[in-house]
Amino acid sequence: MIAFTALLMRDMRLAFRVGGGALMGALFFIIVITMLPFALGPDLALLARIGPAILWLGALLASLLALDRLFATDHEDGSLDLLMMGSMPLELSVAAKALAHWLTTGLPLVVIAPLLGLMLNVELHAMGRLVLTLLAGTPALTFIGLVGAALAVALRRGGLLLAVLVLPLTVPVLIFGVAAANAALVGPTPFGPPFTILCGLTLASLVLGPIAAAAALRHGLE
Amino acid sequence: MPVIDLANPTRFLTIVNRALPWLITVTTILFVVGLFYAMNAPDDYQQGAAVKIMFVHVPAAWLGMLGWGLMSVAALGTLVWRHPLADVAGKAAAPIGAAFTFICLVTGSLWGRPTWGTYWVWDARLTSMLVLLILYFGVLALYWTAEEPGRGARAAAILSLVGAVNLPIIKFSVDWWNTLHQPASVFRIGGSTIDPALLIPLLIMALAFTLLFATLQLAVMRNEILRRRVRTMRLMQAQELAGAT
Numbered sequence: 248m249i250a251f252t253a254l255l256m257r258d259m260r261l262a263f264r265v266g267g268g269a270l271m272g273a274l275f276f277i278i279v280i281t282m283l284p285f286a287l288g289p290d291l292a293l294l295a296r297i298g299p300a301i302l303w304l305g306a307l308l309a310s311l312l313a314l315d316r317l318f319a320t321d322h323e324d325g326s327l328d329l330l331m332m333g334s335m336p337l338e339l340s341v342a343a344k345a346l347a348h349w350l351t352t353g354l355p356l357v358v359i360a361p362l363l364g365l366m367l368n369v370e371l372h373a374m375g376r377l378v379l380t381l382l383a384g385t386p387a388l389t390f391i392g393l394v395g396a397a398l399a400v401a402l403r404r405g406g407l408l409l410a411v412l413v414l415p416l417t418v419p420v421l422i423f424g425v426a427a428a429n430a431a432l433v434g435p436t437p438f439g440p441p442f443t444i445l446c447g448l449t450l451a452s453l454v455l456g457p458i459a460a461a462a463a464l465r466h467g468l469e
Numbered sequence: 470m471p472v473i474d475l476a477n478p479t480r481f482l483t484i485v486n487r488a489l490p491w492l493i494t495v496t497t498i499l500f501v502v503g504l505f506y507a508m509n510a511p512d513d514y515q516q517g518a519a520v521k522i523m524f525v526h527v528p529a530a531w532l533g534m535l536g537w538g539l540m541s542v543a544a545l546g547t548l549v550w551r552h553p554l555a556d557v558a559g560k561a562a563a564p565i566g567a568a569f570t571f572i573c574l575v576t577g578s579l580w581g582r583p584t585w586g587t588y589w590v591w592d593a594r595l596t597s598m599l600v601l602l603i604l605y606f607g608v609l610a611l612y613w614t615a616e617e618p619g620r621g622a623r624a625a626a627i628l629s630l631v632g633a634v635n636l637p638i639i640k641f642s643v644d645w646w647n648t649l650h651q652p653a654s655v656f657r658i659g660g661s662t663i664d665p666a667l668l669i670p671l672l673i674m675a676l677a678f679t680l681l682f683a684t685l686q687l688a689v690m691r692n693e694i695l696r697r698r699v700r701t702m703r704l705m706q707a708q709e710l711a712g713a714t
């Protein structure tokens with residue numbers, strides 16, 4: 248547990264210091280959301296209707312963008328090899344890295360989502376639940392992306408390959424995230440079922456993501 | 470001869486070389502018979518002759534999914550037993566499965582135009598096949614980017630297993646998302662809803678396509694084994710040259 252916390256703190260510190268990628272995802276998120284009305288037109292009624300979908304898509308792309316660095320820098324300077332030889336199970340250290348990654352890139356997205364929601368004319372009464380879907384769903388995006396990041400670093404590739412591998416696997420999260428957000432906003436379906444399924448997806452990916460990522464690292468980097 | 474003997478690549482090659490001509494013959498005969506029955510099958514009272522697209526579309530859909538199943542089994546062989554033949558089988562199944570999935574989507578879209586009035590709808594079954602195709606592309610991309618065959622095979626094996634866990638979830642969520650396509654009608658509780666006049670040619674065609682899959686799979690596996698041998702020989706040759714200078 249001490250090793251887990253130490254690794255978590257190390258990764259978060261690295262992310263916030265010079266050269267780290269923290270908050271870059273949030274910046275990208277803001278820019279994507281700003282660009283979309285230029286493409287769609289400034290019609291507030293339209294933006295309000297598709298607002299949750301836009302926010303979710305922006306969050307998906309932003310959390311994908313930062314995944315590239317999840318293992319790449321550690322692989323370059325050799326600390327990934329130390330982690331693999333260390334006494335802590337690789338699954339746990341991978342989970343710690345993913346958690347740190349979510350805290351530095353996923354959580355900021357959730358925090359600024361209400362502001363962007365306001366700009367997209369999303370109704371205030373549903374904002375809380377819209378943010379709740381992002382809070383419940385973005386960890387799943389990070390932990391699914393973890394597998395892609397591990398595969399990409401094992402092949403010493405990144406960038407677009409990562410997107411090609413990860414995006415199709417995030418389809419269920421996107422579907423249920425947007426469904427829950429829309430249910431909160433316009434109904435008529437209840438908020439509960441899609442939201443609980445979203446939580447279930449997140450919990451499953453919290454368990455399966457680190458296992459698959461650790462397997463990918465073990466098989467790829469020996 | 471025990472089945473385990475097949476696992477030796479050299480024995481596998483001799484058996485494949487002996488079996489392939491037979492497989493090709495049987496596949497061809499089945500296709501001739503199946504196409505003959507399919508051409509003589511009655512037209513649908515609503516869809517007319519367009520229903521004949523089904524004889525290509527439905528087997529292609531089955532095989533598109535079978536391809537991923539095969540890849541997952543091969544992935545277990547790769548990861549658990551580290552068997553080189555499993556690597557080869559997984560690598561061979563990926564493009565074939567992708568091709569069948571693609572055929573399924575194309576024929577489905579051609580079928581959709583006269584019957585639904587549009588080439589593409591974002592319906593649950595179409596969309597999940599499309600996601601399957603994109604997942605296949607991901608596996609193929611992994612094989613393309615790997616410099617060393619073994620490493621690419623292990624990465625692709627992990628992605629196959631992750632995909633195998635994910636595909637039912639994707640299927641379920643896409644179903645939940647939208648449904649217009651007719652539900653499964655050949656294999657279901659309470660018997661098939663397809664008339665025997667259409668069902669029998671469909672089954673023959675399905676068998677023919679499955680054998681085509683098997684033939685292609687074995688041929689691609691043979692080529693891949695040979696390609697790896699050529700690669701090893703070239704590496705050895707290069708090493709000898711480097712040693713001589």
